[in-house]
Amino acid sequence: MKAGKMPGVELTVVISNKKDCYAIQRAREQGFKAIFIDPAEKTKEAFDEEMREILDQEKVDLIVLVGYMRILTTPFVRHFKNRIINIHPALLPKFGGKDFFGISVHKAVLASGDTETGMTIHFVDEGIDTGKIILQKKITIAPGETPESLKEKVLELEKKYYPEVIYQLSKSL
16 A cells, blocks of 8 residues: 555554454554454454444455454354455365464475465355455465464565555445
């Protein structure tokens, strides 16, 4: 956004369940609205309802999940149907679901013997990593690859393509 590569896209609000996470800190430093919702003593439903109220109040068109590790409730997902996107560090449907996040994804990819991996950008639905795929990009797994080296390679794909998908989707909303 700062480089001017996303004209017309406005970052309305950053919401997190982690009080001092880098996303909240960075958003505030850049002058964006950043809200911490304390999950303590809240049900998942109450948490998501509070988040929904904020997003509706801010008139958010597209919800972009970045490092968000909570499973969204069905009512929340249905309220924002086809307006929530997520990025996953593997080629879904392989290596997706409840136990596949962070470095565990890359460990599983290497253990499988696959010769390629990549990233998937998808819509969020009521399942876990089961929404309609928007974009996938692949990389070849080199001999001697480690989970950490795969993570870095996939992260480079994510940094390149997530903003592009956000921009393209924003033009159609």
